[in-house]
Amino acid sequence: MPEWIWPGSDPVVPSDDRGLAYGQGVFETLRVTPAGPVLLEAHRERLLAGCRALGIPFDAGALDAWQQQAAERGLLAPQAPAVLKITVTAGSGGRGYRPPEPVTPRVISVLVPAPPVPRDGARVRFCQQPLSAVAAGRGHKSLARLEQVLASAELSDDEFEGLMAVDGGSGWVEGTRTCLFSVVDGTLVTPPRDQLAVLGTLREWLVRNADHFGLAVQERALTEADLRTHGLLLGNSVMGLVPVSECGDSPVPVNAGATRLVEDVNRELGFG
């Protein structure tokens, strides 16, 4: 059975936790509202895929058990919108890097503040810190997030997000905590899955439902020319879609197709 840690006064974990020691764990941040969690199934899928990739025996049954306990605690449908973070680590034990047998997962659930969202337009910048094309756990939301931490440290206070490129690749593929979208003449352009450090749940949903919003889909990295000509949207499942108004001190346009998509998506997912 996993070890459960629930929101309370000053939750702590043993200092020998393998998530702390080596990054052997995954997490999800889930927007929860009176109507329930947003994109729950997508978050479940990514969490379980990450656990499999990292050798953590936390399966759908264990996740069901978490979900039931979280529901009983009122965490999945709070009175006001909130963000619920679940972290699943490989627990304690093992000899150095070698995991113990069996691994006993540790599951930490906490409520974290919802991020402020500049609905009228975000400032972003191009980051120097590259994404590794072969990082272990790539695509999964593992606890090893140094690339994103170091890219975030490049941002000034009034910059909302940093754009990142794959080392040796061309074009911009991802924000530190958002996926990237551009609406170009009726087509949703977004970087391909295999270039992403984290496979965004909102992105997956949006690509799957693009025709519902009257858009075709093209998957490719975005160039600076794309941004300057067609504009840029940022998206994740706790903020919805956010238009970009400025990148690196130069303006970024917001076209009519993008404005409509932002309104439609945010309404559909229950964002303000």
Add this chain to the structure above:
Amino acid sequence: MPEWIWPGSDPVVPSDDRGLAYGQGVFETLRVTPAGPVLLEAHRERLLAGCRALGIPFDAGALDAWQQQAAERGLLAPQAPAVLKITVTAGSGGRGYRPPEPVTPRVISVLVPAPPVPRDGARVRFCQQPLSAVAAGRGHKSLARLEQVLASAELSDDEFEGLMAVDGGSGWVEGTRTCLFSVVDGTLVTPPRDQLAVLGTLREWLVRNADHFGLAVQERALTEADLRTHGLLLGNSVMGLVPVSECGDSPVPVNAGATRLVEDVNRELGFG
């Protein structure tokens, strides 16, 4: 001032620690004996370089303070050899990936079991898991160690270490927790610094003092032919040098130069 956590009954860290959440931290494992710590200065240098690279304001003065407290607790010169692990994280706080200002480091000190060491010859294997050439924090002993964890999970119970290659590179450059050496006709061959996930303290010391052991130095990745012809040594500062006797079910020779180096180095550093 950093927050200190010392060995005691069940040490814990707050669940919002940035080392746990994102891997924003570094660690060192230090062999400590009645004669004091082994290669202390090299461990200090690597720890401080890692903190600088990861934006953690833990400097030489803070490390001096740690060292003094550790000495007062008897941790640096125990009655029997032991392994002291120090972990320095970016502490708690911040908005998501963005670090707080200021960062208050958290310093966790624990005694961990000394690894068993097959002095008569280790079995190793070639690992599938590659090392990323551009991983954030590369060279530093950061808490983001998924590559090493996943490579270690490839090992069977009777395999002591796994050899890793840089993605897209040629040759073997590093073990999951050791550096690699081959003694070839009076020359110490070891992979170059810029190909290492972690810059080994024993390796640095050995390269600097090679002439003391009557050896020249050549820095290059090792091929399987090197291993099969000249043999392979594994080394780190908590185990000293260990000869390899078998790799992937085929024997690996141990030549006279390697045997002498193992004896000389282990004697000089106080290993049994």
